[in-house]
Amino acid sequence: MKTKYSVSGLDCPNCAAKLEGMLGKTEGIASAKINFLSEKLTVESELPADELLAAVRKTAQAFSSKVKIDLL
Amino acid sequence: MKKRHSLRLTHEVWQVLAGGVLLGAGILSEHLGAPAPAVLAVYLVALAVSGCTVWLDALRGILRRDLLDEKFLMTVASVGAFIIGSYAEGVAVMLFFLAGEYFEHQAVARSRKSIRGLMDLCPDRAIRLSGEIEEEIDADDLSAGDRIVIRPGDRVPADCTVLDGTALIDVASLTGEPLPVEASPGSSLSSGTVCQNGRLIARVDRPAETSAAARVLSLVEDANEAKSRQENFITRFSRVYTPSVVLAAVLLGVGVPLILLWSGHAPGWTDWLHRALTFLVVSCPCALVISVPLSFFGGIGGAASEGILFKGGNRMNALSRVKTVCCDKTGTLTEGKFEVREVTPAAGIDRDHLVAVAASAERNSTHPIAAAIRALAPDAPSPASVEERAGRGIVADVDGRRVLAGSKKLLLEEGVLVPDDAVGSVFVAEDGKWIGCFTVGDAIRPESRDTVERLRKLGVKRVGMLTGDAPENAKPVAEALSLDFARASLLPDDKYQAVGDLIAEKNGAVLYVGDGINDAPVIALADIGVAMGGVGSDAAIEAADLVVMSDKLDRLPKAIRIARRTVAIARQNIVFALAVKLAILVLSATGINSSMWLAVFADVGVAVLAILNAMRALRVKKL
Numbered sequence: 001m002k003t004k005y006s007v008s009g010l011d012c013p014n015c016a017a018k019l020e021g022m023l024g025k026t027e028g029i030a031s032a033k034i035n036f037l038s039e040k041l042t043v044e045s046e047l048p049a050d051e052l053l054a055a056v057r058k059t060a061q062a063f064s065s066k067v068k069i070d071l072l
Numbered sequence: 073m074k075k076r077h078s079l080r081l082t083h084e085v086w087q088v089l090a091g092g093v094l095l096g097a098g099i100l101s102e103h104l105g106a107p108a109p110a111v112l113a114v115y116l117v118a119l120a121v122s123g124c125t126v127w128l129d130a131l132r133g134i135l136r137r138d139l140l141d142e143k144f145l146m147t148v149a150s151v152g153a154f155i156i157g158s159y160a161e162g163v164a165v166m167l168f169f170l171a172g173e174y175f176e177h178q179a180v181a182r183s184r185k186s187i188r189g190l191m192d193l194c195p196d197r198a199i200r201l202s203g204e205i206e207e208e209i210d211a212d213d214l215s216a217g218d219r220i221v222i223r224p225g226d227r228v229p230a231d232c233t234v235l236d237g238t239a240l241i242d243v244a245s246l247t248g249e250p251l252p253v254e255a256s257p258g259s260s261l262s263s264g265t266v267c268q269n270g271r272l273i274a275r276v277d278r279p280a281e282t283s284a285a286a287r288v289l290s291l292v293e294d295a296n297e298a299k300s301r302q303e304n305f306i307t308r309f310s311r312v313y314t315p316s317v318v319l320a321a322v323l324l325g326v327g328v329p330l331i332l333l334w335s336g337h338a339p340g341w342t343d344w345l346h347r348a349l350t351f352l353v354v355s356c357p358c359a360l361v362i363s364v365p366l367s368f369f370g371g372i373g374g375a376a377s378e379g380i381l382f383k384g385g386n387r388m389n390a391l392s393r394v395k396t397v398c399c400d401k402t403g404t405l406t407e408g409k410f411e412v413r414e415v416t417p418a419a420g421i422d423r424d425h426l427v428a429v430a431a432s433a434e435r436n437s438t439h440p441i442a443a444a445i446r447a448l449a450p451d452a453p454s455p456a457s458v459e460e461r462a463g464r465g466i467v468a469d470v471d472g473r474r475v476l477a478g479s480k481k482l483l484l485e486e487g488v489l490v491p492d493d494a495v496g497s498v499f500v501a502e503d504g505k506w507i508g509c510f511t512v513g514d515a516i517r518p519e520s521r522d523t524v525e526r527l528r529k530l531g532v533k534r535v536g537m538l539t540g541d542a543p544e545n546a547k548p549v550a551e552a553l554s555l556d557f558a559r560a561s562l563l564p565d566d567k568y569q570a571v572g573d574l575i576a577e578k579n580g581a582v583l584y585v586g587d588g589i590n591d592a593p594v595i596a597l598a599d600i601g602v603a604m605g606g607v608g609s610d611a612a613i614e615a616a617d618l619v620v621m622s623d624k625l626d627r628l629p630k631a632i633r634i635a636r637r638t639v640a641i642a643r644q645n646i647v648f649a650l651a652v653k654l655a656i657l658v659l660s661a662t663g664i665n666s667s668m669w670l671a672v673f674a675d676v677g678v679a680v681l682a683i684l685n686a687m688r689a690l691r692v693k694k695l
Contacts, residue, residue, distance in 0.1 A: 011173060013361050014310065018138065037184065037369040038293050062136070064129060 003052060007034060007041040009066035019063045026059045028052070041069065084125075084174045091122030091167045099160055115159035122166040123150060140314050142356040149352040153668060156342045156349075161668040165353055172676035176362055179683040183366055186690055187373035193245055193264030193285035198229035201273065211280050222272040227264065231283045232274035234259045239270025246285065247622035248379030264288070291383065291619065292376045296369060298384025302642040306364045310357040317657070321351035324661060343663065350660035353671040359649040363682035364642045370689035371638030378692055379621035380631045387617040388635040390600050395580025397532050397628070398571060401539035403587045404604060404625060405549055406514040410444040413548075416496060417508035426508040428452055430500045433468035433475040441498060441512050445477075465498070476501040514545060516552055519626040524553050526629035530636075533580065538567045538594075567594045575599060585620075585628060588612025602628065633695045641689050645682040652678045 010016045016036040023032035023043065028051070030044040045052050053071065060067040098114040126143045133141030146169050153162030198211040201219040211229040214220065219235065222228055228241075240252040243265045252268055255261060261274060264285030280286060299307070325348025329339035368385035375382055382388055402408045417426045427445075431452035434442035437460070446452070455468040455475070464485075465478010476483055477500045483490050488501040496509030524535050536557035539546050543560040550558035559570055571594050574582045584591075584598035587605050589612070595601030596615035603616035605623040613619055620627045652674050660666035 012176065012358055013365060014142070014356075014358070018141075022136070035293075035296050037180070037296055037365060039184070040293070062132070064132060 001044070001046065003043050003045065003049065004072045005041040005043065005053075005056065006039055006070045006072055007060070008039055008068045008070075009064070010034070010036060010039075011064075011066075012036070015064070019060060019067065022063055023056060023059050026055055028055060040072075084170070087122060087125070088167065088171045088174060091118055091163070091170065094118030094121055095160065095163045095167060098163065102160070112159065115154075115163055118163045119150060119154065119159075119166060122163060122170050123147065126166065126170065140318060142314075142358065145314075145318065145352045145355050149349045149668070152345065152349045152352075156345050158346065158668065164669055165672045168672040168676045172358075172679050175676075175680055176358070176683060179680075179687065180362065180366065183370055183687055183690065187369065193227070193288065194280060194283070195227040195229050199223070199226075214276050215279050216276055218276040220274055220276060222261075222267045222274060224267055224269050224271065226267050228261045228267065228274075230263045230276045230280045231278045232261050232263075232276045234261060235273045235275055237270055237272040239272050240268040242266040242268050243622075245377075246288065246379065248377070248627065249622040249624065287613075288376065288381060288621070291381050291613070292372060295372045295382055295384050296365070298386050299365075300368050300385030300639070300642065301389050302364050302639070302646060303368060303385055306357070306360050306646070310361055313357050314355050317351055317355040320657075320661075321348040321355070324348040324351060343666075346668070347660045347663060347666040350666045350668050350671045351657065353668055354653050354656050354675045356675075357649075359675070359679035359682045360646060362679070363645040363649070363686040366683060366686035367638055367642040367645060367689045370686060371634055371641075371692075374690045374692035375631065375634045378627070378630060378634070380627050380634065381619040381621065382631075382635070383617055383619070385638075387600065388638050390581050391583070391618065391632055391635040392639045393581045394532060394583045394600060394632060396534045396536070396574055396582045397527055398536050398538050398574065398582065398584045398598070399625070400584075400586035400591060401537050401541055401546060401549060402514060403623065404585060405520045405537060405553065406516050409515060410440050410512050411515045412444050412448055412510050413513045414496070414511035415448070415508065416494070416511070418494075418506050421507045423508075426500060429470055429473075429475055429502055429507065430477055430498070430510065432470045433458070433466060433477045433500070437466060444512050445498065445510055473503050513548055514541075516549055517625065519624055521553055523625045523629060524555065526626075527632075530629055530632050532632075538562055538570050538584075540564070540567075564590055564593070567591060568597060571598050583628075585625070586612075587623070588616065602631075630692075630695060634692050637692075637695060638689045641685055645685055648685075649678050649682050 010019065013036040016034040020032050020034045023029055028045055028047045033042045043052065043056060047055065057069050060069050094114060095118045098111060098118055101114055102111045127147055130141065130144040130147040133144045146165060150162040150165045153165065195211055197208055198214055199206050199221040200209050200214065201221055206221055214230045220229065220232065234255050234257050236257060238254065238256045241255045241261060242252045243249050245266065246262055246264045255272065262285065263280065263283035325345045329341050329344045333339040368388065371388060372382045372385070399405050415423055415427060417423045427448050431446050431449035432455050434445045435452060435454045436458060455470045458466055458468040460466050461478065461482060464482040465476065468475045476486055476488065477498055480490055480499050483499050483501050483506060488504055488506050490499060490506045494509055497512040498510040500507050500509065527535050534556040536555050537546065537550055538559050540562050541560055546558050546560035562570060571582060571584050581599040583600040583602060584594050585602040585604060586595060588595060588603035592611040592615045595603055595612060600618060601616045602618045602620060603612035604620045618631060656671050656674055660671065
C-alpha cells in the first residue's frame with residue numbers, strides 16, 4: 001500500500017536521495033521515494049498507518065533533526 | 073509549524089552575521105599584531121559559531137558511515153585549514169558554506185511558493201444551497217449533486233453545471249485563454265475558473281478531489297518523476313564527482329608529499345595539504361544538483377500557468393527538438409463547425425432569393441451543414457412541410473413551392489437539370505428548376521495560420537495534417553494554411569500507420585496533436601503526443617506527453633519556446649557550474665592559486681547564480 005507524506009527541512013536533493021536510501025532499507029518499508037521540490041514522500045509498506053509513520057519519523061530523525069514528516 | 077520554520081531561518085542569519093563579525097575581528101587583530109594565542113582564540117570562536125550546526129549534521133553523517141557527506145567534508149576542510157595555520161580561510165569556508173546554504177533554502181522556498189501560487193486553483197470554501205438556505209462549507213465536503221451558489225469574484229469550487237443565472241467566466245488560470253467565456257444554464261464550469269460578474273446557481277458534477285483543477289495539480293506534481301536528460305546526467309555525475317574529488321584530494325595532500333619525500337625532495341606538507349583542502353571545498357555538486365531540477369520544476373510550473381501541462385522534464389527535451397508536427401484537422405486546425413464559403417446563384421437568380429429559399433427549407437434540419445446555411449438568414453420562416461432523404465438532402469414546401477436542397481444526385485434523381493460544371497456542397501432547386509448552390513466548409517480557426525508560421529520559424533521542418541475527413545474538405549484547409557503534407561480519409565488505424573511511418577523516417581522528433589477523443593493510440597505512438605482541450609478524456613491524458621487545457625493551437629509554439637528555454641537554462645547551469653569547479657580544481661592542483669577564499673567564494677557564488685538563473689525558468693508570460 002502506498003502512503004504519501006509531506007517532508008520538509010531537507011537541505012538539498014542530495015540529502016533527499018540519502019534519506020530515501022535510508023528509508024528504503026528501513027524494516028517494513030518496501031520502497032520510498034522523495035520528491036525534493038514538491039516536498040512529498042511516497043512510501044510503500046504493509047505496516048499499519050501509525051506504525052509506519054513512527055518508523056518513517058524515527059529514520060528521518062536519525063538522518064537530521066530538522067526533517068519534519070507529516071501526513072498529507 | 074510555519075513559525076518555527078521562520079525562526080530557524082532568522083537564527084541562521086544571526087549565525088552568519090555573528091560568524092562574519094568574529095572573522096573580521098580575527099583578521100583585524102591579526103593585522104594589528106595582537107598576540108598569536110589571542111588571534112587564534114578569536115578565530116576559534118568564529119569557527120565554532122559558524123560551524124556548530126554543520127558539525128552536528130557531520131556527526132550524524134559519520135554515525136551512518138557516510139564519509140562523503142558534504143557537511144563532513146566541509147568540516148574536514150575548515151578544521152584542516154586550522155591545523156596548517158590558515159585560520160581565516162578555515163572560518164571563511166564554514167561561513168560561506170553556511171551563507172550559501174541559507175540562500176539556497178530561501179531560493180528553493182521561493183520557487184516552491186510561486187509554483188504553488190500558480191497551482192492554487194481550488195478555493196477552500198464553497199457556498200452550498202440547502203433548500204433556500206445558503207451555508208458556507210469546506211470545498212472538499214462538496215459531493216456530486218449538491219447545489220452551490222457562485223458569486224461574482226468567486227472561484228468555481230468544483231466541476232459543475234449551471235442551473236440558473238448567466239455570467240462571464242475567466243478561464244485564464246486553468247487554460248491560459250485570455251478571453252472570458254459566457255456561462256448560462258446548461259454550461260459546464262471547471263473548478264478553478266473565476267466567475268467575473270453575475271451570480272450563478274450550479275449543480276456539482278464531481279467532488280473537488282476529482283475535479284479538473286485537482287487533476288491538473290496532480291499531473292504537474294507527478295511531472296517531476298519523469299526526469300529530463302539533464303537531471304539524469306546530474307544524478308549520474310554527482311555519484312562520481314564527489315568520490316573522485318575526495319580521492320584526488322587525498323592523493324594530492326598525502327600521496328604527492330610522500331612521493332616527494334621518497335624521491336629525496338622536500339615534501340612541502342603544508343602547501344600540498346592546502347591544495348587538497350581546497351579540493352574538498354568544491355567537492356559538493358550542490359549548485360548543479362539543486363539548480364538543474366529547479367530549472368525544470370520552474371519551467372513545468374510556468375507552463376502550467378499558461379494552460380500547458382508537461383508530463384515530465386524528459387518531455388521538454390523531446391519537444392525542444394521537434395521537427396515534424398502532425399495535426400488532426402477537425403477541431404484542431406478547424407473549428408469543427410461548418411460555414412458557407414460561397415453562394416453561387418444560377419444565371420438570372422437573385423442571391424438573396426436563393427439564400428432565403430434554402431434557409432427556409434433547411435430551417436428544421438439537424439444536419440451541421442444546414443446550420444451553416446441557416447446562419448446566412450436567421451429569420452427565414454419554417455417550411456410548411458419537410459421530408460428528409462437520408463444521405464441526399466431534403467424536400468420541403470416553402471410558401472407552396474417545392475424546394476429541393478441537397479446533393480447534386482438528389483436534384484438529378486428528381487429530374488432537375490443541373491449544369492455539369494456547377495460545383496458546390498448543397499444544390500437547391502425550386503419548383504423543378506435549379507436556382508444555385510452553396511459551398512460549405514469547416515471554418516479554419518483564426519489562429520491556425522499564425523501557428524503554422526510560428527512553428528516554421530521555430531525550426532519545425534514539416535507541418536501537416538492527418539484527417540479522417542474527405543479529400544475535398546481537407547484540400548482547401550491544407551492550401552489555405554500552406555501545409556507541407558495533408559492526408560485525408562484516414563481511419564484511426566491509418567493515422568496510427570501514418571505517424572508510425574513518419575517516425576520510421578528518423579527525420580527528427582514527430583509531434584502529433586489531436587483532441588484525444590478517438591486518437592489516443594496515435595497520441596501515445598508519437599514522439600510527443602499532445603492532447604488538446606483539457607483533461608476531458610482519461611485515455612488521452614494517459615497517452616499524452618503534453619496536455620493543452622484550451623483548444624487553441626497557439627499553445628503549441630509557446631510550449632516549444634518554454635521547453636527550449638528551460639532546457640537552455642539547465643544547460644547553462646551545467647556548463648557554468650562545471651567550468652567554475654574545473655577552473656578551481658586546476659588552479660589549486662597546479663598551485664597557481666590554491667586560496668580557499670577563492671574556492672569557497674566561487675563555489676557558493678556559482679550555486680547562487682545558478683539558482684537565480686534556474687528561477688528564470690518560471691517566468692514564461694512573455695515567451
